[in-house]
Amino acid sequence: MSLYALIMAGGGGTRLWPLSRIDHPKQFVGLFGRRSLFQLAYDRIASLIPPARVFVVTGARYANLVHAELPDLPRENIIVEPEGRNTAPAVGLGALHIRRCDPEATMAVLTADHVIHKAAVFRDVLAAGAQVAAGGALVTLGVRPNAPNTGFGYIEQGESLGAVGDFEAYRVVRFTEKPDLETAERYVASGRYHWNSGMFVWRVERIMAEFARQQPALYAALRDIDAGLGAPDPRAALERVWRDIDPISIDYAIMEGARQVAVLPVDIGWRDVGSWDAVYAETAATPGENVMNGDGELLAVDTEGCLVHSDRLVAAVGLQNLVIVDTGDALLICPRERAQDVRQVVAQLRAAQRDEYL
Amino acid sequence: MSLYALIMAGGGGTRLWPLSRIDHPKQFVGLFGRRSLFQLAYDRIASLIPPARVFVVTGARYANLVHAELPDLPRENIIVEPEGRNTAPAVGLGALHIRRCDPEATMAVLTADHVIHKAAVFRDVLAAGAQVAAGGALVTLGVRPNAPNTGFGYIEQGESLGAVGDFEAYRVVRFTEKPDLETAERYVASGRYHWNSGMFVWRVERIMAEFARQQPALYAALRDIDAGLGAPDPRAALERVWRDIDPISIDYAIMEGARQVAVLPVDIGWRDVGSWDAVYAETAATPGENVMNGDGELLAVDTEGCLVHSDRLVAAVGLQNLVIVDTGDALLICPRERAQDVRQVVAQLRAAQRDEYL
Numbered sequence: 001m002s003l004y005a006l007i008m009a010g011g012g013g014t015r016l017w018p019l020s021r022i023d024h025p026k027q028f029v030g031l032f033g034r035r036s037l038f039q040l041a042y043d044r045i046a047s048l049i050p051p052a053r054v055f056v057v058t059g060a061r062y063a064n065l066v067h068a069e070l071p072d073l074p075r076e077n078i079i080v081e082p083e084g085r086n087t088a089p090a091v092g093l094g095a096l097h098i099r100r101c102d103p104e105a106t107m108a109v110l111t112a113d114h115v116i117h118k119a120a121v122f123r124d125v126l127a128a129g130a131q132v133a134a135g136g137a138l139v140t141l142g143v144r145p146n147a148p149n150t151g152f153g154y155i156e157q158g159e160s161l162g163a164v165g166d167f168e169a170y171r172v173v174r175f176t177e178k179p180d181l182e183t184a185e186r187y188v189a190s191g192r193y194h195w196n197s198g199m200f201v202w203r204v205e206r207i208m209a210e211f212a213r214q215q216p217a218l219y220a221a222l223r224d225i226d227a228g229l230g231a232p233d234p235r236a237a238l239e240r241v242w243r244d245i246d247p248i249s250i251d252y253a254i255m256e257g258a259r260q261v262a263v264l265p266v267d268i269g270w271r272d273v274g275s276w277d278a279v280y281a282e283t284a285a286t287p288g289e290n291v292m293n294g295d296g297e298l299l300a301v302d303t304e305g306c307l308v309h310s311d312r313l314v315a316a317v318g319l320q321n322l323v324i325v326d327t328g329d330a331l332l333i334c335p336r337e338r339a340q341d342v343r344q345v346v347a348q349l350r351a352a353q354r355d356e357y358l
Numbered sequence: 359m360s361l362y363a364l365i366m367a368g369g370g371g372t373r374l375w376p377l378s379r380i381d382h383p384k385q386f387v388g389l390f391g392r393r394s395l396f397q398l399a400y401d402r403i404a405s406l407i408p409p410a411r412v413f414v415v416t417g418a419r420y421a422n423l424v425h426a427e428l429p430d431l432p433r434e435n436i437i438v439e440p441e442g443r444n445t446a447p448a449v450g451l452g453a454l455h456i457r458r459c460d461p462e463a464t465m466a467v468l469t470a471d472h473v474i475h476k477a478a479v480f481r482d483v484l485a486a487g488a489q490v491a492a493g494g495a496l497v498t499l500g501v502r503p504n505a506p507n508t509g510f511g512y513i514e515q516g517e518s519l520g521a522v523g524d525f526e527a528y529r530v531v532r533f534t535e536k537p538d539l540e541t542a543e544r545y546v547a548s549g550r551y552h553w554n555s556g557m558f559v560w561r562v563e564r565i566m567a568e569f570a571r572q573q574p575a576l577y578a579a580l581r582d583i584d585a586g587l588g589a590p591d592p593r594a595a596l597e598r599v600w601r602d603i604d605p606i607s608i609d610y611a612i613m614e615g616a617r618q619v620a621v622l623p624v625d626i627g628w629r630d631v632g633s634w635d636a637v638y639a640e641t642a643a644t645p646g647e648n649v650m651n652g653d654g655e656l657l658a659v660d661t662e663g664c665l666v667h668s669d670r671l672v673a674a675v676g677l678q679n680l681v682i683v684d685t686g687d688a689l690l691i692c693p694r695e696r697a698q699d700v701r702q703v704v705a706q707l708r709a710a711q712r713d714e715y716l
Contacts, residue, residue: 018673301702310689313715315376315703317692324691331668331684333691334675344659345673357671 003130004105004204005049006094009038009058009066009112010084014346015275015339018330019309022358027113028065031279031293038112039069045110048123055079055097057090080235082242087198088253089245092211092222093238099204100229106130107207109200109250115282117269125266128164129201137161137262138210139201140172140255142194143270148184151272153177153196153251155263156187164264172261175251194265196251201264210258218253221245276323276332277339280307290316296326307336330357361488362463362562363407364452367396367416367424367470368442372704373633373697376688377667380716385471386423389637389651396470397427403468406481411459413437414470415452438593440600445556446611447603450569450580451596457562458587464488465565467558467608473640475627483624486522487559495519495620496568497559498530498613500552501628506542509630511535511554511609513621514545522622530619533609552623554609559622568616576611579603634681634690635697638665648674654684665694688715 013026020026027038035043042054051072057079058066066078079097081090091109098105108126116122129139142155157170175196179187187193211219221241228237255261273279283291288305292298296310303316310326323339325332334342349357371384378384385396393401400412409430415437416424424436437455439448449467456463466484474480487497500513515528533554537545545551569577579599586595613619631637641649646663650656654668661674668684681697683690692700707715 018671299703299706301699301706302696313376313688313712315688315690315692315700317690317699317703318696319691319693322691324689326684326689330671330673331682331689332673332675333677333680333682334673335677338660338676341659341675342673345657345675348657348659354671 002053002102002105003049003126004053004055004098004101004107005045005110006091006098006107007038007041007054007056007110007112008087008090008094008198009056009062010081010090011059011062013113013274015342016273016279017342017346018327018332018357019325023061024065025062026273028062028069031273032115032283033293036069037115037273038066040115041110041112042070042073044116044119044122045108045126048126049108052077053101055094057081057094059084082239084247085242085245086247087250088215088248089218089221089242091207091250091254092218093225095204095207095211096222096226096229099208100226103205105204106133107202107204109198111198113273114197115269115271115273117271118267121266122268124165125167125264125268126201128167128169129264131164132161132169132262132264133201133203133206136203136206137169137260138206138255138258139169139262139264141197141199141201141268142263142265143197144265144267145188145193145195148181148188149195150178150181150184151274154179154184154187154193155196157192157194157263157265161262167264167266169262169264172263175256194263195270197270198250200250200255206260207254210254214257215248215253218245218248275339276307276325276334276342277336280305280323280336283307294326305336360411360460360463361407361484362411362413362456362459362465363403363468364449364456364465365396365399365412365414365468365470366445366448366452366556367414367420368439368448369417369420371471371632373700374631374637375700375704376685376690376715377683381419382423383420384631386420386427389631390473390641391651394427395473395631396424398473399468399470400428400431402474402477402480403466403484406484407466410435413452413455415439415448417442440597442605443600443603444605445608446573446606447576447579447600449565449608449612450576451583453562453565453569454580454584454587457566458584461563463562464491465560465562467556467560469556471631472555473627473629473631475629476625479624480626482523483525483622483626484559486525486527487622489522490519490527490620490622491559491561491564494561494564495527495618496564496613496616497527497620497622499555499557499559499626500621500623501555502623502625503546503551503553506539506546507553508536508539508542509632512537512542512545512551513554515550515552515621515623519620525622525624527620527622530621533614552621553628555628556608558608558613564618565612568612572615573606573611576603576606633697634665634683634692634700635694638663638681638694641665652684663694 013020016026156173158173161169293309299315301317303319305321308324321336371378374384512534514531516531519527651667657673659675661677663679666682679694
């Protein structure tokens, strides 16, 4: 059994505007230094999975970015979706490519827009996940929650499926939607609920079987695409068929109704960095510290708790807990506690059709 | 009697960094729109004094700026100081040039870094000042204070010298230094103290006589320069002599010890715009309004009382009373109430010899 990776590198990230743009979304941006989240996602597994077995599924507008950021990745391992159709079709498309390489493959579906602090543990998790998946399970990685976060879906664990290395796998009772705070508190207190990380491990044969069973229309489309991959113009079928595929998430399309679903609760230092406040929390070594990213310079007078991203000189006088993001054409200034409201800025720009800023 | 103007356009303005720079100080910047304070100072008197009788004294590094901003001004009316020597030598140098045009001239010494809202009243003031000056007085324009400002020197009025048009002239009892708050309150309550505007009207012959009497060394230098102005290389004497002139202000060198000093208390909507907070106060039509200057655009969400100067898109979320000044190479962010502390930024840059930002 060989382990493959499918890194999901679609779009998104409006709350990290103006650094994250439609043409250059957050996972391709050096939020924490020179390497982007996408590059870090690749770096993290490099010692476990060789480049030839790493696939990336992304949109047409990002294919060149992916290549530029990962020049070592074989060009044919960049799988380009004609248009975004949510995660289920993307996973199916990736699985097709991996199956063509190795029908016996096990694949890990990985996200590219999270921080994972414990890379070594994470690699152990993937190896353990592959072991569990060998028995036929669809394995989902459940992040042990450290707070009643209402921004994630939760996975409820059932009976133990036994220990695998340092980990223990459980049957999944159910996937839940994002809960309200009270429910989230109950989940966390129970110890049986884990954050849905959107990362999975399974045998490619098993996931294709679930597509066939649960999503016959999508499966038929994938079969047409697969047939086309052998043709003289391998993208023709893809381009033709993709348009008519309905967008649907992998959770909804497959996981919620799948047989033999297991969860591997893990503690890998996983962080969602969906907002500037989260970026600050990730970067500040001590609370109240000022964080300067980019090639610029911060001249701070009586200023604390600020996150600054700029390639210029930024003089901050008497500021507390502000986010200051300075890009070529746009400047954002916002209290850290209002970081979620950056969405409103993007919504207003969209409503005004100011595409040059999106 | 012909009325001439001498516009003082030296350097200065560190509190308006990063827009105001050594090479492009605040009076040459479009703080309030397209026209700079310097251009507005010229525009304001244009209907009273023709360009041929307007002189500008400025530093070598600003001569081209002056010409570019006032293309209608005869080039020979731009008087270039080799180096800054405070106001007394600058006034003396201007007076020399004006005397060469017309020994009977009356000259108004005008600043270029203030706002004067009532331009028509101001022209009437200059005409009245010239009438008072005709009798031999050195006339200083005293701005009637509307607050106990501790940032200005005050002029104490004495006995009335009689009405001149809508105004009344008074003998000056004394010039004071910047007072403490208690003293300033007493000054304002008395009704007999006025802000020293740094603007004057006098006959050129009279001011030269005061230079001769009170500042013999400076007067001798001015005489050498004057003799040189008729030579084949009119700047040679200036360049040679200027270096050894001691810097001294016109108040200290001449006004405090002069004979026949009069003050014309005026209400001309005079405003010092030495800090970003003052610029905001000048520009906001209603309290709490956001002010956008520059060619950029402000996208404000729950934001009020901010002054933004930028040529880009600035998205402000949840901000109150901030100054945001965005220039090509530097960005300043500062609460309006801390606007005085921009000086600290400039001081730090100077200490670090970051001349590129000064």
